[in-house]
Amino acid sequence: xxxxxxxxxxxxxxxxxxxxxxxxxxxxxxxxxxxxxxxxxxxxxxxxxxxxxxxxxxxxxxxxxxxxxxxxxxxxxxxxxxxxxxxxxxxxxxxxxxxxxxxxxxxxxxxxxxxxxxxxxxxxxxxxxxxxxxxxxxxxxxxxxxxxxxxxxxxxxxxxxxxxxxxxxxxxxxxxxxxxxxxxxxxxxxxxxxxxxxxxxxxxxxxxxxxxxxxxxxxxxxxxxxxxxxxxxxxxxxxxxxxxxxxxxxxxxxxxxxxxxxxxxxxxxxxxxxxxxxx
Numbered sequence: 001x002x003x004x005x006x007x008x009x010x011x012x013x014x015x016x017x018x019x020x021x022x023x024x025x026x027x028x029x030x031x032x033x034x035x036x037x038x039x040x041x042x043x044x045x046x047x048x049x050x051x052x053x054x055x056x057x058x059x060x061x062x063x064x065x066x067x068x069x070x071x072x073x074x075x076x077x078x079x080x081x082x083x084x085x086x087x088x089x090x091x092x093x094x095x096x097x098x099x100x101x102x103x104x105x106x107x108x109x110x111x112x113x114x115x116x117x118x119x120x121x122x123x124x125x126x127x128x129x130x131x132x133x134x135x136x137x138x139x140x141x142x143x144x145x146x147x148x149x150x151x152x153x154x155x156x157x158x159x160x161x162x163x164x165x166x167x168x169x170x171x172x173x174x175x176x177x178x179x180x181x182x183x184x185x186x187x188x189x190x191x192x193x194x195x196x197x198x199x200x201x202x203x204x205x206x207x208x209x210x211x212x213x214x215x216x217x218x219x220x221x222x223x224x225x226x227x228x229x230x231x232x233x234x235x236x237x238x239x240x241x242x243x244x245x246x247x248x249x250x251x252x253x254x255x256x257x258x259x260x261x262x263x264x265x266x267x268x269x270x271x272x273x274x275x276x277x278x279x
Contacts, residue, residue: 005218025223025243026073036224037065037110040120051101051120052225054086055265059120059228061113062238063076063104067220072211073248075182078103078223080241081195082176084134084169089232092145098135098232102126102151103178103225107215113141118156120226125153126215130178130189133161134169141161148189162205166193169234182248185210 025035029047038044041052042060051060070076080103087097100119106112106127113120121129129151136145138154146167149158168174177190177199188203215221223243227236 005078010078015173024245025068025241027241029240030238035065036042038062039111039113047190049225049238049241051225051236051238052229052233054088054229054233056089056229056231056233058233060111060224060236061104061111061224061226062118063106063110063112063222063224065110067107068074068223068243068245069220070216070245071218072216073182074211074216075246076180076243077246077247078178078241078243079199080176080225081239082132082174083171083173083237083239084103084234085171085237087134087169087171087232087234089229092136092233094136094167095169096232097234098231099228100131100133100135100168101159101225101227101236101238102129102131103224104178104226105221107217107219107221110222112222114228118154118228120228121151121154123154124226128152128209128214129154129226130176131156131158131161132168132174132191134167134234135230148191148205150187150189150205150209160205160207164191164204173239180209180214182211 005050031047032051033044035267040060041049041058042062049062052058082101089096102119102121104121104127106124108124112124114123119131119133131149131151133147134145134147144163147161147163149161151158172193173195175192175194175196179188185208186208189205190200191204192200225238
């Protein structure tokens, strides 16, 4: 059987295109919320997504309307800017206001969300969350009322957390990056106060987690945010948000791609040699 050079080329190009498969959400603001599902107290005002108003006992969430397709070889990167304003109500060790917001990946539904000290996230399972917590819940917060933590399966007792020196509910804009590398099983969180768009080189928080521990199914997952208030409160707002997924090639796919290009090169060499002899 003779295999034409174009067969190798076509196969190689098809495999190459599979390596670049990606999905994305990109909102410079929220004047258009097509592709998003708003729940509970979540509203849009002046292009800003407000998860909760600055009143007691509120909860709100927003998730992608459709699942984002993922598998064990998928990495993702998300960047967003948020602010927490008009803090009031009860006071903890670092001041008034609560409770915080959570960047969430979950497979329950696009209408998920709970209330209060759980920041709208408590009880969501299976799920993964990065909390920006502004209330001291004593024991499970390491007695810190201003920290970033990584949460699993709706449990707000973070598997790891780090204190943030400046209060995140000070009304200023904060920029955050959440990056997952499926090759190294590394989850990294970066945070700066302000609107600087340059991603910091050093992560504020890092955690090793395999893709099998993330809420990934053959049907993908919903991405979004939750927030909640209780006896203390604040307006929790998302100003913009982007999310990209990156498909990492399996070793067998890379090998097949290499074989395809090698076969094409060998065939072309034979053709050139035949033409040279004929001449």
